[in-house]
Amino acid sequence: MKRFLTIFCWLLLGVPLFAAAQEVRVLSENLDFRGKINQSQRKTVILHNESDQTQTYFLKNLRGNIGSSQDVKICIGDDCYDSKRDLAKVKIKLAPGEILTDMYLEFKMGIVETRGDFDLFFINENNIRESFVVQAKYEVSGPTVADEGFEHEAIKLTDVYPNPSNRIAQIDYTIKDRDVEARIAINSFIGNPVQSYKLDPDRGTLLINVSDFNPGVYFYTLFIDNKNIVTKKLVVKK
CATH class of the missing domain: 2.60.40.1930 (Macroglobulin (MG2) domain)
Incomplete structure (x- = not known):
């Protein structure tokens, strides 16, 4: 019995050693957009393909509270996509070991003083169990100019x-x-x-x-x- 418990504990502790490592890691975590009504901001998303194989991911969905006057665009190089209308068009292909630095989020603050957060959920094209999440939060403050006309x-x-x-x-x-x-x-x-x-x-x-x-x-x-x-x-x- 004692030997069985020893083997069981060894297997339990050894589980993480056999778990699959995350293929792509988000290096720019918790993007923070802070600004005034009507402003737009751009933040860089840095991704690292830690595997030795080419990986392709697509945007599965955007989760969070985005207001009707707010807008999130995902830009990869010179190509920008609307996160609501162009969901299926957003694909990222990463070479083995590649660090991607030309991906951006453009966030339009909207016309209401508010705060919130949202997540972009990406899925591996060849393995739906492999994913990564880009997390962002925002805070929108008062009007763009002082009340003097x-x-x-x-x-x-x-x-x-x-x-x-x-x-x-x-x-x-x-x-x-x-x-x-x-x-x-x-x-x-x-x-x-x-x-x-x-x-x-x-x-x-x-x-x-x-x-x-x-x-x-x-x-x-x-x-x-x-x-x-x-x-x-x-x-x-x-």
Whole structure:
């Protein structure tokens, strides 16, 4: 019995010696994106193929809490893929012993102050039990500019006022380049579209009737020729 227990313990301790080693290791662990609303950041993902064989991995899924106004792109060299729409296109091929340094994550912060995390789960093309995970977290802080109005080469506008507002909110503006198309889009706190207003160069004032809005925090974004320029906060109260 004693001999049996000795052999059993030896086998138990010896199990890790026979376990398969991970083929690919993530050297850039816990990527941390920190920035302001509307910003984008790029972080490098470094991978090491520790095996003596060529390994090919594909992106199985993205797990975590990504908001509707946020965006994650995976770039390998000059090719970038949307993590939501191009899932099946993301493949990584690593030569024996190769350290990959030209893979990047581009993260668009979105229009809401928030924080969270997400994982990219990669599977070996020839052995689904072999995988690796790229982990990332993010923290999005307040609007991109101070509450003192905003000036662009094509337009100048004030902050919305009164803010908070319970009836009519107003933005005064001057369009300096009449060839551009400027508009203000309003989104809810979680990023859902609420209203969109085209700015008339001949008016100079936008009046927003918020009496039908639910009380809470909203964000208004200036678009010029459909390009997102700046986002600020609007508070509605009753």
